[in-house]
Amino acid sequence: MRSTGSPAARVRPRPVGGTLTAVLMAALCAAPAAVPGSAAAQSASASVGPRASFTAPAGWSRSSDGDSDVLSPAGDAGAAAQILVIAPKPVAGDFDRQFTSERAALEQFWGLRAATPVAPQRGQAASGPYAAYFASYDSDGGPRYMSFLATAQQQRFAMVVFVAASHDAFNRLAPQATELFTTLRMLAR
Amino acid sequence: MSWPLRRGVRLGDRARSLLTLLGGAAVAMTVLAQGIQIQTPQLPERRAAAPASVAPRAVAAAMVAAMPSAAGGTCRVQATPDRGTLSLLGPDGLARRHVPLGDFRSQRVVHSGDGLWAVVLTKLRGEAQFAATVLDLTRCEALHTQDLPRAGEDVRFERGAVIVQLAGGEQRVPLADAMVR
Numbered sequence: 001m002r003s004t005g006s007p008a009a010r011v012r013p014r015p016v017g018g019t020l021t022a023v024l025m026a027a028l029c030a031a032p033a034a035v036p037g038s039a040a041a042q043s044a045s046a047s048v049g050p051r052a053s054f055t056a057p058a059g060w061s062r063s064s065d066g067d068s069d070v071l072s073p074a075g076d077a078g079a080a081a082q083i084l085v086i087a088p089k090p091v092a093g094d095f096d097r098q099f100t101s102e103r104a105a106l107e108q109f110w111g112l113r114a115a116t117p118v119a120p121q122r123g124q125a126a127s128g129p130y131a132a133y134f135a136s137y138d139s140d141g142g143p144r145y146m147s148f149l150a151t152a153q154q155q156r157f158a159m160v161v162f163v164a165a166s167h168d169a170f171n172r173l174a175p176q177a178t179e180l181f182t183t184l185r186m187l188a189r
Numbered sequence: 190m191s192w193p194l195r196r197g198v199r200l201g202d203r204a205r206s207l208l209t210l211l212g213g214a215a216v217a218m219t220v221l222a223q224g225i226q227i228q229t230p231q232l233p234e235r236r237a238a239a240p241a242s243v244a245p246r247a248v249a250a251a252m253v254a255a256m257p258s259a260a261g262g263t264c265r266v267q268a269t270p271d272r273g274t275l276s277l278l279g280p281d282g283l284a285r286r287h288v289p290l291g292d293f294r295s296q297r298v299v300h301s302g303d304g305l306w307a308v309v310l311t312k313l314r315g316e317a318q319f320a321a322t323v324l325d326l327t328r329c330e331a332l333h334t335q336d337l338p339r340a341g342e343d344v345r346f347e348r349g350a351v352i353v354q355l356a357g358g359e360q361r362v363p364l365a366d367a368m369v370r
Contacts, residue, residue, distance in 0.1 A: 105270050110283075119230040132227045136235045141281035143235040151225065167234040175229045182225045 052088050052158055055183040057176040071180075073173065081164040083177045088156040088186060095129045096122070098157055099150045103133060106161065112137035112144060127185070128153040132178070136167065145170035149181040156186045264329035266307040268295035275309060275322075277329050288331045293320065300326070301346040306364050308351045310341035321353050321362050335362045 056062055060071040071083040092098050117135040130151040137144045147162035162177035164170035264277040264285055272295040275288040293311040300307045307324040319337040324330065343354040353360045
């Protein structure tokens with residue numbers, strides 16, 4: 001039995017790279033969320049890896065998962081809602097196609113099925129194209145209410161995902177995730 | 190643009206200037222909008238899924254997830270689509286822990302019949318180097334990894350060990366890590 005060396009080292013948790021599908025939202029349960037008292041943005045900016053910055057909503061706690069950030073409503077041990085800010089990756093051809101592909105990969109990875117999308121949106125900001133996809137799903141853990149928000153800036157593709165375990169949590173907290181997304185900016189490489 | 194400019198969108202100075210020049214035409218307004226403008230919709234409560242629409246996957250997933258719970262295990266293992274990370278999923282199907290594989294890629298994930306263990310066969314990218322990683326599903330963590338001389342083709346669980354079938358042979362991999370048990 002070899003307990004050291006490169007293969008064995010693989011089982012030691014270490015920071016996950018920028019791969020979208022390597023990041024998960026942990027411990028999401030159906031318990032009611034503790035709602036942040038204010039949607040006002042914090043003055044301090046957070047960063048996603050070395051290449052992007054964003055302004056987190058006030059009252060959300062932040063943790064890192066490799067190059068990605070996970071934000072949860074502060075004081076909500078059950079984490080009935082979470083924001084996942086995924087580390088930017090290189091733009092790969094057509095923006096819409098990449099957005100669809102990345103979203104589909106995440107849907108598959110998280111076991112989301114029977115999507116019911118509502119009001120998809122697409123636009124072009126001065127900083128680059130952006131897209132938003134909102135949907136509810138079935139999953140093994142119960143219903144999930146999701147926002148997938150993506151933008152491409154400076155040849156980098158970034159995505160923010162919001163998930164809630166109830167439509168109530170989504171409707172209360174998703175606007176804060178959207179607001180965070182609008183502040184997302186790529187940093188100069 | 191795939192979607193027209195929505196009512197209520199705020200335009201930047203440059204866009205407003207152009208809008209004036211165009212006499213109010215909405216052409217290209219989204220192109221020149223300075224910031225990202227998204228309206229978050231309200232999502233209705235989801236009704237219980239129709240059994241027919243989720244039956245195949247739900248049944249399979251429930252079987253996988255139910256085994257650890259029934260036998261005392263708490264997790265199951267799922268490789269990410271890029272096969273570069275193992276996710277340890279709780280009974281609710283959500284991740285409890287991630288195990289990055291570095292330059293290795295998962296080739297096969299096998300759960301024991303009692304739901305207490307899983308073995309993942311892996312291969313180093315671009316190299317003929319193989320390994321098997323044992324995961325304890327009760328503790329929801331990876332235990333140890335053992336190199337394999339050849340690619341693992343299949344596995345079977347025996348008392349206290351997993352037998353990895355290789356091309357032209359097999360290799361025994363202990364389930365428990367002697368260092369910790």
